[in-house]
Amino acid sequence: MTDGADLSSFVGGPFDVRAVVAAIRPGTKDGFLLDEVPWEHFPQGDHVKEAIHLLHTGNSPVRTGTGFVSGMCANDMRAAAVLAVPFLIRIAADTRHPHRAGALAEVSSPARALHFGVASRNELLLHRGNTPYDDLYDGYGVEVTGYPAGWSVAAARAAITADTALLKPLLDDPDPAIRISAAYALATAADPDRAVRAAFRTRLDAELDPIVRSALVLATAEATRTHPHTPTTACMRQRWRDRTLAPEARLAAAIGWLCLTDEPAPDELRAVVEDLATDERAQAMEDLPWMAAVGGSEETGLRRCVRKMLHPEQPDPVWYDDPWAPRP
Known part of the structure; x- marks a missing residue:
């Protein structure tokens, strides 16, 4: 998906991260069945999948790349990071997991866009509603990959809402x-x-x-x-x-x-x-x-x-x- 593409043709399909997140089964989330999630449809998706796998298995923070999701968001690439949100929440909820605090700190990164350095009254706490399927950008513009940033934010918020x-x-x-x-x-x-x-x-x-x-x-x-x-x-x-x-x-x-x-x-x-x-x-x-x-x-x-x-x-x-x- 690139900037200038006819995005309406992707709405609700396999490259619409909102639809993909909504379709993840509860059993997939709870069982960490990562292979059931189409990570490959989104930029850097395979790397996000690997980071979540390593984090779930309890490896050291250096190996897991605990900051991988937030790092991608800081680089304005949220689409694949969104897919990690349900799994990060479950790691955070596991009181026995050694890296639960780091996982929880990552959860909300994809749910916010254009907020670094933004401190005005009009924008500091601004959240637009979940992006409707007939509004392709919702004021967020596109990520560096050309992916609609509003789709990623809406999908992340929906994932958090579900959990x-x-x-x-x-x-x-x-x-x-x-x-x-x-x-x-x-x-x-x-x-x-x-x-x-x-x-x-x-x-x-x-x-x-x-x-x-x-x-x-x-x-x-x-x-x-x-x-x-x-x-x-x-x-x-x-x-x-x-x-x-x-x-x-x-x-x-x-x-x-x-x-x-x-x-x-x-x-x-x-x-x-x-x-x-x-x-x-x-x-x-x-x-x-x-x-x-x-x-x-x-x-x-x-x-x-x-x-x-x-x-x-x-x-x-x-x-x-x-x-x-x-x-x-």
């Missing part, structure tokens, strides 16, 4: 990193009945770790961006104003509220962010995958969000445009 029953228990995992990654993945699921957001709220009521609480707040905001819910938006506002909450959670709520409304940022919010967004907290919040994705070597994700959302008139630092420019 929310496996992911939601991970919100209660003893490992904070697992809880954060589970929230990040579940935030991309379709959630019209707000069951996923209910799971976030339930965990938030019990969560003590301030960074995990921040993850749950951002995940709630991202899910709400996809499925708008006025009471949730109002709750975000209450959270950033609540002085009894952890500062990190208040900052996450401020970012979430800004992404869910077109209202001008009130002076009260600006004061809260200015007071709480210290360098120390900005570094701590780099553990949040939302922040890690939008930051850079010279600017944390939180700092970039604050600059882009509250001071959009300020230009990017010169090193964002010129990698050879001298650093301050």
